Amino acid sequence: MGGDLDMLFGPAGPGIISRDFGDEMVVANLDTGIFYSLGGSASRIWSGLNSGYTGRQIAASFPQDAAASVSEFLAQLLAEGLLVPAEAPVLNPRGLPGTPTFDAPTLERFDDLQGLLLIDPIHDVGEAGWPLLPQTAIAAE
Amino acid sequence: MALAAADRDSRRIASEEDGSLVAATIAAAAEQPAVQARQVAIGSLKLRLHFLTHALAAMFAGAFAAAPEDGAGGESWELTVADGSCGMPPPALVPPDRDGDMLLHADAESYILWMGRHAQALYAVDRRRRRALYWVEDAARVPAWERSRPFLPILQAMLDGTPWIAVHGAAIAWQGRAVLLAGPGRAGKTSLALAGLAAGWRFAGDDFVLVRTDASPEVAALYATARLRDDMLGRFGALEPARREISFDDGERRHELAFNTLPGPLAIGGAPLAAVLLLDRRGAAKPVFAPVTRTALLNALAATTAVATPGHEPARMGKLLNLLAAPLVPRRFDPGRDFAAALAALAEAVA
Incomplete structure (x- = not known):
């Protein structure tokens, strides 16, 4: 089943970062420790989705019918937890980025970091605060 | 990078107070008399290491590659290296569950890492005052990788404000x-x-x-x-x-x-x-x-x-x-x- 071509999407959180190198889009999910290499027209689709365009608008920007491929790729991105539905579009004023030729989108996955984190988890205490001995906590108050 | 939040039942301080406690903990260790000091270059930084025991100096001081060049610029940092034999009480940041997994707290003011299972070592950085503390309970338990590449989490935290x-x-x-x-x-x-x-x-x-x-x-x-x-x-x-x-x-x-x-x-x-x-x-x-x-x-x-x-x-x-x-x-x-x-x-x- 493909992704909904008429919905708006955005990155699944601040842990999703990406960088466009022209010939390759690198996407990192820092929450899971998985890296993705986006090739073909995947880079343009990713950029378009993250610029406030729907999958259908992105598919229509290609010279040939790309709706099925875009929908399938969108489903992959959702399955990987990289995108979530967005409510309001934030359109890129420069228009849909990238070149309007279509090459089958590819997504290659690298999970070395995830494997290491599963072996040796790191607990980010975050908002919970740093755990202290009782007498230290009392002294700090 | 957090796969799960820590689940401890000990008392905690709120994260906004961590900065002052980190600063106080590191300052307290820095007041202890050092038996040896060494200055090393860490990218664009100059780091002065203060060892509180001869054993710690012998273990770590020779691992570093370079001293700063004469007249070199760059930020100056201080790192106190201590263990449980130094006569000072365990730093206040040592968590109650010393054998637990790695604990991390990192923000703009401070960096704290507790390596529970591996070495029972504390890495703490006060970014504002450019001071840090490495404390290990028992120097005899320092793993070989730490002796070969000492204080790496601290050095990385020091480099956060640089291109290195x-x-x-x-x-x-x-x-x-x-x-x-x-x-x-x-x-x-x-x-x-x-x-x-x-x-x-x-x-x-x-x-x-x-x-x-x-x-x-x-x-x-x-x-x-x-x-x-x-x-x-x-x-x-x-x-x-x-x-x-x-x-x-x-x-x-x-x-x-x-x-x-x-x-x-x-x-x-x-x-x-x-x-x-x-x-x-x-x-x-x-x-x-x-x-x-x-x-x-x-x-x-x-x-x-x-x-x-x-x-x-x-x-x-x-x-x-x-x-x-x-x-x-x-x-x-x-x-x-x-x-x-x-x-x-x-x-x-x-x-």
Whole structure:
């Protein structure tokens, strides 16, 4: 089943970062420790989705019918937890980025970091605060 | 990088108060009398190490590669190195569950890492005052990797405000141009880097090296150490005088090498970066270069880097992405079976 071509999407959180190198889009999910290499027209689709365009608008920007491929790729991105539905579009004023030729989108996955984190988890205490001995906590108050 | 939140039932302080407690904890340790001090260069930073025992100084002081050049600029930092025998009480930041997993708290003011299961060591950084503390309960329990690459999470936190990053990889330089070799454990980084050192290349590191990730990429040596598997020792007879001790990691016997005390022409240091390669032995007889995606290279560089120096992942990943954006074409490199041929190929790659 493909992704909904008429919905708006955005990155699944601040842990999703990406960088466009022209010939390759690198996407990192820092929450899971998985890296993705986006090739073909995947880079343009990713950029378009993250610029406030729907999958259908992105598919229509290609010279040939790309709706099925875009929908399938969108489903992959959702399955990987990289995108979530967005409510309001934030359109890129420069228009849909990238070149309007279509090459089958590819997504290659690298999970070395995830494997290491599963072996040796790191607990980010975050908002919970740093755990202290009782007498230290009392002294700090 | 958090897979799960800590679940402890001890009392906690709110994170906004952590900064002051970190500052107070580090300041209290810094007031203890040091028995030895040493100044080392960490990328663009100058770090003064204060050892509170002779045993700690003997364990760590010789691991670093470089002293700051005379008149060098850059931020100055202080790091107090202490253990449970120093006469000071355990730092207030030591958590109640000392045997637990790794705990991390990182924000703009402070960095705290507790390594529970591995060494029972505390790494704490007060960014505003540029002070830090390394404390280990029992110096005899310091693992071999910590003796070989001391205080790495602290050094990484100090570098957060600079274009430099400590990266898991090896680097060597020929005629002033360096190659950074990425790859997972057992990829052959140490062997190739030591082969280069023995052949007259400049050695910037075999495990973690400093990389400047702005528009002028370069590598610098952080540590003057290496860890050689038992089966590789015979191939590097020239480095025999650098052998300091034997260690065991997960049952694997390793020879700990320290180069600072070696006489002779061995060169430790860095150079402008001319090539970034993913070391990938696939059984080729002769050296082979092949295309590789930047993501594969990022995966190799980032995995152990992020685990060994957790915290501030978006910014640190941004540095690695900057490195990949530099005008260096990443390639895969199978060094083949002969070190001399591999080094000749690398010399061409950096020329």
